[in-house]
Amino acid sequence: MSEATHEVLRLEGLRKSYYLGRPNETEVLHGIDLAIERGDFAALVGPSGSGKSTLLNLLGLLDTPTGGELTLLGRPTSGMDDAGRTALRGSAIGFVFQFHHLIQAFSALDNVLMPLMLARGRPDAEALDRARELLAAVGLARFADARPNQLSGGQQQRVAIARALVTQPALLLADEPTGNLDTRTAGEVFELFRRFNRERGCAVLLVTHDPRLSATCDRTLELVDGQLVSDAMNR
Numbered sequence: 680m681s682e683a684t685h686e687v688l689r690l691e692g693l694r695k696s697y698y699l700g701r702p703n704e705t706e707v708l709h710g711i712d713l714a715i716e717r718g719d720f721a722a723l724v725g726p727s728g729s730g731k732s733t734l735l736n737l738l739g740l741l742d743t744p745t746g747g748e749l750t751l752l753g754r755p756t757s758g759m760d761d762a763g764r765t766a767l768r769g770s771a772i773g774f775v776f777q778f779h780h781l782i783q784a785f786s787a788l789d790n791v792l793m794p795l796m797l798a799r800g801r802p803d804a805e806a807l808d809r810a811r812e813l814l815a816a817v818g819l820a821r822f823a824d825a826r827p828n829q830l831s832g833g834q835q836q837r838v839a840i841a842r843a844l845v846t847q848p849a850l851l852l853a854d855e856p857t858g859n860l861d862t863r864t865a866g867e868v869f870e871l872f873r874r875f876n877r878e879r880g881c882a883v884l885l886v887t888h889d890p891r892l893s894a895t896c897d898r899t900l901e902l903v904d905g906q907l908v909s910d911a912m913n914r
């Protein structure tokens with residue numbers, strides 16, 4: 680297999696400005712170069728306001744850069760229209776946020792199925808099997824019919840992780856996924872990311888302010904004032 684086929688994501692000179700009305704253009708990311716490979720398990724750290732969430736939203740194709748190129752699974756995204764970006768995002772990327780954004784009116788199982796229903800419509804038997812298998816993998820097989828408000832914070836975040844993985848994404852992005860959880864539950868949720876990374880090979884990039892969690896990642900990316908100031912392997 681060639682080097683190139685291991686690459687999930689490549690950023691070349693990625694820039695992002697926010698326009699707060701002329702002439703108030705503020706550049707928040709100043710030209711980021713970065714490659715993420717299959718199997719990477721990386722933490723994105725940096726002071727508040729350094730641009731971590733902005734960068735994660737660009738990586739997840741939730742927002743568009745104002746300069747540079749972002750190539751996802753070998754496909755340059757700068758010339759893509761919204762439909763192309765949405766399709767690529769849906770098939771290649773899973774998201775976990777600090778607040779899980781589960782749909783309260785849906786069962787845990789239906790929440791996990793949601794990304795597949797958006798992509799394919801009514802779930803088939805294979806989709807149902809996959810969602811049930813993921814709920815079991817995050818330890819919630821018994822809670823398939825429970826509504827989110829019947830689950831603890833840690834259980835709800837585990838449903839969100841199962842939902843993020845149901846499309847079998849090449850890249851899992853997580854913004855402070857354990858920021859809302861107590862230390863023990865945070866450790867358990869973090870272990871799930873690690874397990875899926877090892878067992879399924881999906882690259883994981885997570886934003887965390889917790890130095891204990893970032894230290895257990897394989898790689899640490901540090902953003903300061905919109906620039907990537909360090910990219911180091913932890914072991």
Ligand SMILES: Nc1ncnc2c1ncn2[C@@H]1O[C@H](COP(=O)(O)OP(=O)(O)OP(=O)(O)O)[C@@H](O)[C@H]1O
Pocket residue numbers: 697698699707725726727728729730731732733734
């Ligand atoms: N929609 C927006 N419009 C204008 N400026 C924004 C917008 N979103 C973010 N910014 C600015 O961009 C900068 C980076 O914000 P960002 O949320 O990416 O930082 P962060 O590193 O994730 O911070 P934190 O750790 O506090 O979440 C900040 O100065 C912020 O005020």
